[in-house]
Amino acid sequence: MVPTMMLVADSSRDAHRREALCDLADAVARRGEAPVVSSFGTSDELESAVASVDGPLVVVPAFLAGSDRVSAELLAGLDLDQRFDACATPPLGAVPSIVGSLARRLGQAGWRPGDGVVLAADGAFDQDERQQLTSVARMLSRRVQSPVQVGYLDAWAPSVGDAVERLRRRGQRRVCVASWQLVDGAGHERLRELDATAVTAPLWPAGVVVDTLLSQHRAATARLAA
Structure with missing residues (x-):
């Protein structure tokens, strides 16, 4: 079973940012490699989104390392220790x-x-x-x-x-x-x-962003299966 890919970031105070993140999530989903859901809000919304997913889950940050302190804090507060079938990947960095x-x-x-x-x-x-x-x-x-x-x-x-x-x-x-x-x-x-x-313009939209997020998901899927 292919783990669900959950894209995570905070956009609770920025409607324009939320629109861009949703566009990114749609592009990832269109690749058809895995079921894709997103949580682009508060910590409570993230916890609820995680609880709603049945089966294996990979949480993938939809932000870059050092690019979004609020989103980093959001992800750091997520506790997946009670789920043997779930893990989170680090945000994209020096790729x-x-x-x-x-x-x-x-x-x-x-x-x-x-x-x-x-x-x-x-x-x-x-x-x-x-x-x-x-x-x-x-x-x-x-x-x-x-x-x-x-x-x-x-x-x-x-x-x-x-x-x-x-x-x-x-x-x-x-x-x-x-x-x-x-x-x-x-x-x-x-x-x-x-x-x-x-x-410069933000990195998205660029196909390499979708490619790299999916690569994160594939690597985490392999770890869950090990």
């Missing part, structure tokens, strides 16, 4: 295909060789997420052959705006922001307000 898609987004936004780059994240929920962000920045730097500075929207320093200005003080006239966001929403709107040369 080569995802970082490659982000590099392509930079080119589409107007990045040129030699431009400064800021990787814009929400703020790491834990040390593992922070390490993932460091790895993403290094991988992106190798792809664009330019140093990549990490900046944060919330909770951590430097802020994205400060990171942009820091690169400019170092002589970078053009500074582009690589948005470490899976879907559009209020966080991405804040990035558009920055005085940056260009800001």
Whole structure:
């Protein structure tokens, strides 16, 4: 029996973000690899959604490591210990295909060789997420052959705006922001307000996002079957 895939994120305060997440869930479901359900709300709604699924279950974060502190807290509060047939996967992080898609987004936004780059994240929920962000920045730097500075929207320093200005003080006239966001929403709107040369679009819609989420599900399915 193929485990149900439950995509999880918080969008309780952002209708535009919820719409984008639902679009992503529909795209995953259309692949036909597994039954797909979603929970894009509060912790109570997540617990209720999990309880409603009969049979094996794989919970897959519909957000990137370090991109969404609220969703990370939501997932961390989920207790699956009483279910032998259920597990959760970590959020997507330093995956080569995802970082490659982000590099392509930079080119589409107007990045040129030699431009400064800021990787814009929400703020790491834990040390593992922070390490993932460091790895993403290094991988992106190798792809664009330019140093990549990490900046944060919330909770951590430097802020994205400060990171942009820091690169400019170092002589970078053009500074582009690589948005470490899976879907559009209020966080991405804040990035558009920055005085940056260009800001990339969120990673979704891109087929690689669906591919990678399904890969997460397949790996977890194998662990459940072991």
